[in-house]
Amino acid sequence: MLRIAVPNKGSLSQGATDMLTEAGYRQRGSSRDLQSLDTVNGVEFFYLRPSDIATYVASGDLDLGITGQDLAVNSGEQVEEVLALGFGRSTFRYAARPGTVDTVKGLDGKRIATSFPGVVKSDLEKHGVQAGIVKLAGAVENAIALGVADAIADVVETGTTLKQAGLAVFGDPIMQSEAVLVRKAGNGQAPAVEQLLRRLRGVLVARSYVMLAYDVRAELLEAAVELTPGIESPTVSPLHREGWVAVQSMTERADLHRVMDALYEIGARGILASNIDACRL
Numbered sequence: 001m002l003r004i005a006v007p008n009k010g011s012l013s014q015g016a017t018d019m020l021t022e023a024g025y026r027q028r029g030s031s032r033d034l035q036s037l038d039t040v041n042g043v044e045f046f047y048l049r050p051s052d053i054a055t056y057v058a059s060g061d062l063d064l065g066i067t068g069q070d071l072a073v074n075s076g077e078q079v080e081e082v083l084a085l086g087f088g089r090s091t092f093r094y095a096a097r098p099g100t101v102d103t104v105k106g107l108d109g110k111r112i113a114t115s116f117p118g119v120v121k122s123d124l125e126k127h128g129v130q131a132g133i134v135k136l137a138g139a140v141e142n143a144i145a146l147g148v149a150d151a152i153a154d155v156v157e158t159g160t161t162l163k164q165a166g167l168a169v170f171g172d173p174i175m176q177s178e179a180v181l182v183r184k185a186g187n188g189q190a191p192a193v194e195q196l197l198r199r200l201r202g203v204l205v206a207r208s209y210v211m212l213a214y215d216v217r218a219e220l221l222e223a224a225v226e227l228t229p230g231i232e233s234p235t236v237s238p239l240h241r242e243g244w245v246a247v248q249s250m251t252e253r254a255d256l257h258r259v260m261d262a263l264y265e266i267g268a269r270g271i272l273a274s275n276i277d278a279c280r281l
């Protein structure tokens with residue numbers, strides 16, 4: 001039985017549950033359930049605080065976990081990334097009141113409030129800066145107004161929270177993060193993990209690609225295929241109408257409308273895009 005840690009609440013929780021559900025795994029029925037069993041797939045899910053997940057995985061008590069790259073780094077635990085999951089993206093940055101601290105060097109001798117002391121400590125060491133770290137559980141943007149700190153280091157997604165607190169970012173982003181699947185460092189890939197990975201990769205592909213189908217005159221096929229090379233190679237079938245072929249090809253969603261316009265311009269017709277519900281490549 002594979003044992004997997006899933007964030008029980010917070011920014012990564014819904015994204016993790018959605019992804020596992022799309023991959024065909026049965027998830028918990030209520031947000032109060034802290035464990036659930038998927039007997040069909042032989043997987044047991046444990047719903048844990050995302051900041052604790054690396055600890056359970058590094059100890060070997062759980063086989064895999066979904067957490068944030070920033071949380072994994074912050075934990076200092078010996079886990080390694082198996083797959084980036086494409087959700088829960090954020091940037092981790094320094095911020096302060098404009099006109100106070102505005103460079104990383106300027107943090108020397110100052111107090112920095114953060115929920116990610118591990119990440120901040122190693123970044124300060126990298127810059128050769130000595131500063132005090134004030135560890136807070138959340139709402140760190142308040143720390144400056146309340147006099148507990150001179151600067152903060154926190155997750156920035158849209159920047160709304162910083163703006164409302166009258167703070168401005170400075171320095172380069174400390175790190176970028178997204179949700180990742182992690183395992184204990186040095187652990188090989190168990191066969192049961194291979195199936196999970198195939199399924200999760202299938203979800204990533206199904207989310208980022210569409211199936212594009214169109215008809216085109218046979219002599220224009222090469223030009224059309226250049227626009228829609230697909231992942232391996234497009235499927236080309238003859239049409240009843242002489243001199244025409246039908247093409248099917250997986251196309252990146254982000255590029256879809258540009259490709260559809262270009263296909264139309266070279267003479268393709270009946271251009272249809274459809275979602276992919278699931279796939280194994």
Ligand SMILES: Nc1ncnc2c1ncn2[C@@H]1O[C@H](COP(=O)(O)OP(=O)(O)OP(=O)(O)O)[C@@H](O)[C@H]1O
Pocket residue numbers: 007009010011012050051067068069070071088089090091137138155156157158177178
């Ligand atoms: N807007 C966001 N705020 C906080 N974390 C975010 C955001 N967007 C993505 N994340 C990522 O989510 C993870 C933090 O999740 P976590 O559940 O610990 O905090 P949270 O979403 O702030 O929840 P809580 O309310 O319990 O503090 C990190 O990996 C972080 O990079």
Ligand SMILES: O=P(O)(O)OC[C@H]1O[C@H](OP(=O)(O)OP(=O)(O)O)[C@H](O)[C@@H]1O
Pocket residue numbers: 137138139140141154155156157158159160161162
């Ligand atoms: O850039 P934004 O889109 O505003 O998002 C970033 C904010 O969201 C998170 O806080 P959260 O709401 O999780 O509260 P917390 O500080 O108590 O964790 C994070 O800690 C920032 O404060």
Ligand SMILES: [Mg+2]
Pocket residue numbers: 138139
């Ligand atoms: Mg938070």
